[in-house]
Amino acid sequence: MTNIKVEGMHCPMCVKRISEALENAGIKAEVNLETKTVSVADTDVIKAKEEIEDLGFEV
Amino acid sequence: MKEEIYLIEGMHCAACSSSVERVTRKLPGVEESNVNLPLNRLTIRYDEAQTSHEDIIAKIKKAGFSATLKSEEKQKTETAEEDKVKNEKLSLILSIIFAGLLLIFSMGQMIFPSFPLPDIISMETHPMNFALVQLLLTIPVLLLGKRFFINGFSSLFHLSPNMDSLVALSSGASLIFSIVQTFLIEDNIHAVHNLYYESSAVVVALVSVGKYLEERNKEKTKSAITSLISLAPDTAILVDENGQWEVPVSMIKTGDTVLVRHGEKIPLDGVITEGNGTADESMLTGESLPVEKEKGSKVIGGSICTGGAFYVKVTHTGEDTTLAKIIKFVEDAQNKKAPIAGMADKVAGIFVPCLIAVGLVAGIIWFVIKGDISFSLKIFTSVLVIGCPCAMGLATPTAIIVGTGLGASKGILIRNGEALETTHKAQVVIFDKTGTVTEGKMAVTDILSQDKNKLLSCACSLEKLSQHPISKAICDKAKEEEIISSEVSDFESIAGYGISGKINETKIMAGNLRMMEEKGIEISFYEKEISSLQEAGKTLVFVSENYKLLGVIAVADTIKKDAFSAIEKLKKAGLRTILLTGDNKKTAHYIGKELGFDEIVAEVLPTEKADVVKRYQNEGKTVLMVGDGINDAPALTQADIGCAIGSGSDIAIDSAEIVLIKNDITDVVKAIRLSRFTIKNIKENLFWAFCYNTLAIPVAAGVLYPAFGVLLSPMIGAVAMSLSSLFVVSNALRLKTKEKKL
Numbered sequence: 107m108t109n110i111k112v113e114g115m116h117c118p119m120c121v122k123r124i125s126e127a128l129e130n131a132g133i134k135a136e137v138n139l140e141t142k143t144v145s146v147a148d149t150d151v152i153k154a155k156e157e158i159e160d161l162g163f164e165v
Numbered sequence: 166m167k168e169e170i171y172l173i174e175g176m177h178c179a180a181c182s183s184s185v186e187r188v189t190r191k192l193p194g195v196e197e198s199n200v201n202l203p204l205n206r207l208t209i210r211y212d213e214a215q216t217s218h219e220d221i222i223a224k225i226k227k228a229g230f231s232a233t234l235k236s237e238e239k240q241k242t243e244t245a246e247e248d249k250v251k252n253e254k255l256s257l258i259l260s261i262i263f264a265g266l267l268l269i270f271s272m273g274q275m276i277f278p279s280f281p282l283p284d285i286i287s288m289e290t291h292p293m294n295f296a297l298v299q300l301l302l303t304i305p306v307l308l309l310g311k312r313f314f315i316n317g318f319s320s321l322f323h324l325s326p327n328m329d330s331l332v333a334l335s336s337g338a339s340l341i342f343s344i345v346q347t348f349l350i351e352d353n354i355h356a357v358h359n360l361y362y363e364s365s366a367v368v369v370a371l372v373s374v375g376k377y378l379e380e381r382n383k384e385k386t387k388s389a390i391t392s393l394i395s396l397a398p399d400t401a402i403l404v405d406e407n408g409q410w411e412v413p414v415s416m417i418k419t420g421d422t423v424l425v426r427h428g429e430k431i432p433l434d435g436v437i438t439e440g441n442g443t444a445d446e447s448m449l450t451g452e453s454l455p456v457e458k459e460k461g462s463k464v465i466g467g468s469i470c471t472g473g474a475f476y477v478k479v480t481h482t483g484e485d486t487t488l489a490k491i492i493k494f495v496e497d498a499q500n501k502k503a504p505i506a507g508m509a510d511k512v513a514g515i516f517v518p519c520l521i522a523v524g525l526v527a528g529i530i531w532f533v534i535k536g537d538i539s540f541s542l543k544i545f546t547s548v549l550v551i552g553c554p555c556a557m558g559l560a561t562p563t564a565i566i567v568g569t570g571l572g573a574s575k576g577i578l579i580r581n582g583e584a585l586e587t588t589h590k591a592q593v594v595i596f597d598k599t600g601t602v603t604e605g606k607m608a609v610t611d612i613l614s615q616d617k618n619k620l621l622s623c624a625c626s627l628e629k630l631s632q633h634p635i636s637k638a639i640c641d642k643a644k645e646e647e648i649i650s651s652e653v654s655d656f657e658s659i660a661g662y663g664i665s666g667k668i669n670e671t672k673i674m675a676g677n678l679r680m681m682e683e684k685g686i687e688i689s690f691y692e693k694e695i696s697s698l699q700e701a702g703k704t705l706v707f708v709s710e711n712y713k714l715l716g717v718i719a720v721a722d723t724i725k726k727d728a729f730s731a732i733e734k735l736k737k738a739g740l741r742t743i744l745l746t747g748d749n750k751k752t753a754h755y756i757g758k759e760l761g762f763d764e765i766v767a768e769v770l771p772t773e774k775a776d777v778v779k780r781y782q783n784e785g786k787t788v789l790m791v792g793d794g795i796n797d798a799p800a801l802t803q804a805d806i807g808c809a810i811g812s813g814s815d816i817a818i819d820s821a822e823i824v825l826i827k828n829d830i831t832d833v834v835k836a837i838r839l840s841r842f843t844i845k846n847i848k849e850n851l852f853w854a855f856c857y858n859t860l861a862i863p864v865a866a867g868v869l870y871p872a873f874g875v876l877l878s879p880m881i882g883a884v885a886m887s888l889s890s891l892f893v894v895s896n897a898l899r900l901k902t903k904e905k906k907l
Binding site: 122126163 | 229
């Protein structure tokens, strides 16, 4: 499991957007608002980062 | 170079607005992109040769939001509204400034005798000027707050006084009394100690602050309509003897034929004349399982063709379509929603006549004792002056602000502050089924077979090649059990029956009961089990190998784990629970009984869902509705409190006052509890607001006069003002401590 640091996660709605987008891409992820990190399997890291950047966040 | 303004939906915080700016800036040819969060607006300047308007909308959609181009007309009405809001804010700030200055000026010398005031207006040396300055500072505040006087006196004369009446009465009394005293200063210098200009102004200023905060708490729910309208496509393919043309939907008449292909939206209500396929009618039923459509089947405008292609003869257009009726319903329901009379108004309504009565009685008694009419008038006015608590207007909005913040931290988004005042009153809770109490996804629930692994392997190998949600469920189960699938040849998909193919030269078929009957495959071995699964409303997939039954896989929507405890808690609290769904009766009853609902209503259209809500409202019950889909919009709007569950469609979220961001159904219970805490806090705040002023009323009425010669003084007024404001705000903050109990 790798932790991706995501800049700019402020509110529960942001969390929802990220988890939905990752789910639609078939990536299992845990989103933590407090630590501002997204945990994914090592193999999904690159794809996950892409998805998160497409949403407008900085990784 | 083009500059356009888009309306963005779904942005809730600064991070969201930065996201929209960031992704749009990445597009080629975009020079500038700026988001105005409070106005939900994106202003973008771009080179239309490199990027198109559709590209922008698509990019924003990928980021998780929705965007529509703002039309000219809407822009004009929006700027008019914005100006109105700006003006209100400006008047509020001015009121606060003048009231503040007045307070410092009038109280300054009383609290700090050495307070430096220019001699010409000092209380000691030029009392008349001192008073006049106060009058000058008071007038702007009262003018800016003139709506309180207009509304207040009008409500009073109509014998239904409210908070504004109390403000108008008390502030007016303070002003008149102070003006009279000002003129008396020439004869009696001590009159300068009887000025209550600050009581008059501060009460108006504080109530204005409260009203402004209240308005901010009320978010507009208009966006549900625009989202619903966007469900219908703009163009359709018209078919006539000359060929096919793409035309605007508005030009199509009843009797025309249109062609709808896989992936396209059905433009209008109609009947299929040729062809067949499947449609996603989740906007109507909440179920996204494809519905089989063939010649003679009715189709609905706004639904999506998910398979095949067909020609549709249009039966309804414009206002008569099902979608248009749903939209009209939501619009009407939204307009009919009356603003609730808040607790504060109710309390003030009772307080006003009591206050006037006390003042009159006190005045009369003193007249009887002293025979001095001016003394009696003084008593009467004093009672009115002290009777209005300054902090009254703050009681409700402060509690709602803290309550809303508390809810947000727990994943309960309150879109409309008023909801916090009414939610705890809910007597009936209605739940949508699919996506609300169930996961909304099909999953394998039962497997009837001698060799489970072989069954799953064969089924999955075939189903991998199909797009159906049932196929996905079967393959998910196979993946879970770590079953390997095999290569399939001669794959065939037969609409309305199932799929078939060859694995290692053996013919495998997976389909419904009809398919088995058609091919003459015996299923009596599992007859009993099949029958009970059918009663439970589950979807059955029969798998055969070489025309012999291999097994049966039952697929159904699974109930959310926390739904059980949520329904139980609601029932324990004495609320009536109802399951309301557009899905079929069997599944609804199975799930409804499992969860223990008091009542189950199934196979209803979206507007009929709202009728169920109305039925209970007509019995006088307060209804809370929980839903997630487009087909819940009318019911959510009609309900006293609409609650959208976070995983749901944007339209459901736009129609609801409360949004449960976490997909957790027990949050409904939490929301009710939050409302209970909030209303309790509002009541406590009102107590503190009225407490000090009410204690001072007897003093104003002259109770201490016989013994101590003490009557009302501006000092008492000031003390009451500050103590009540302090206690109200502190108590509202106390609501935060309820976090653990939520």
